[in-house]
Amino acid sequence: MNILTVREIQQSDIPKITYYWVNSKPDFLVHMGVDLSKIPTPESLSSILAEQLVQDYDKKGAYCMIWLLNDEPIGHSNVNKINFGKDASMHLHLWDANFRDRGYGVDFVKMSLPYFFDNLQLENIYSEPHAQNLSPNKTLEKVGFTLVDTYITMPGWINYDQPVNRWEMSREVFERTIKYGALQKTVIDA
Ligand SMILES: CC(C)(COP(=O)(O)OP(=O)(O)OC[C@H]1O[C@@H](n2cnc3c(N)ncnc32)[C@H](O)[C@@H]1OP(=O)(O)O)[C@@H](O)C(=O)NCCC(=O)NCCS
Numbered sequence: 001m002n003i004l005t006v007r008e009i010q011q012s013d014i015p016k017i018t019y020y021w022v023n024s025k026p027d028f029l030v031h032m033g034v035d036l037s038k039i040p041t042p043e044s045l046s047s048i049l050a051e052q053l054v055q056d057y058d059k060k061g062a063y064c065m066i067w068l069l070n071d072e073p074i075g076h077s078n079v080n081k082i083n084f085g086k087d088a089s090m091h092l093h094l095w096d097a098n099f100r101d102r103g104y105g106v107d108f109v110k111m112s113l114p115y116f117f118d119n120l121q122l123e124n125i126y127s128e129p130h131a132q133n134l135s136p137n138k139t140l141e142k143v144g145f146t147l148v149d150t151y152i153t154m155p156g157w158i159n160y161d162q163p164v165n166r167w168e169m170s171r172e173v174f175e176r177t178i179k180y181g182a183l184q185k186t187v188i189d190a
Pocket of ligand 1: 032090091092093094095099100101102103104105106107128129130133134135136138139142
């Protein structure tokens with residue numbers, strides 16, 4: 001039996017997130033839309049992540065939820081481009097390929113959304129994965145996001161220009177479909 005939970009980022013998570021960005025295979029990062037020349041140094045990544053630990057919700061530039069399998073961190077979801085009270089851009093990452101494509105991503109996103117919507121008082125969350133990166137596109141659709149556009153942009157400061165799918169979820173849809181679901185998920189592996 002596996003238990004999936006989420007919690008806010010802590011200091012002890014920072015080396016794991018940094019490791020993911022610095023040590024993931026170049027092919028994987030490029031497929032995800034990352035410009036390898038823009039990946040910050042581990043020191044700079046650590047200090048960017050540490051900043052949000054001490055910021056109030058209405059001052060955060062980024063807000064990260066850690067995804068845990070049986071209490072062990074295995075990934076994260078963060079929002080950035082935060083307009084407190086309005087909208088933010090969401091990203092999804094399971095750090096180890098062994099934990100991908102098992103259905104965890106959908107459940108982790110559903111468990112993370114209440115933190116983003118409620119603590120940042122958002123009206124809308126959007127996510128812009130590379131249009132050819134199938135896993136996040138499928139996950140967002142399964143969670144209940146709506147595809148509103150496909151266009152070329154540089155979706156984040158570590159990306160290159162790329163075709164993205166823009167997925168959105170409004171507070172209204174979130175409250176109607178996800179908010180009152182269970183916040184802890186138990187998965188019985190077959
Ligand atoms: C994006 C991510 C968090 C999704 O989590 P996940 O646990 O792998 O996804 P799920 O198992 O919940 O799958 C959701 C759907 O995507 C499909 N899927 C997952 N990985 C896939 C892949 N590599 N290729 C095609 N479809 C895939 C699943 O089959 C499922 O669809 P289905 O139910 O119709 O079969 C995870 O795959 C990941 O971390 N990927 C690498 C990082 C990344 O690309 N992040 C996006 C940056 S915005």
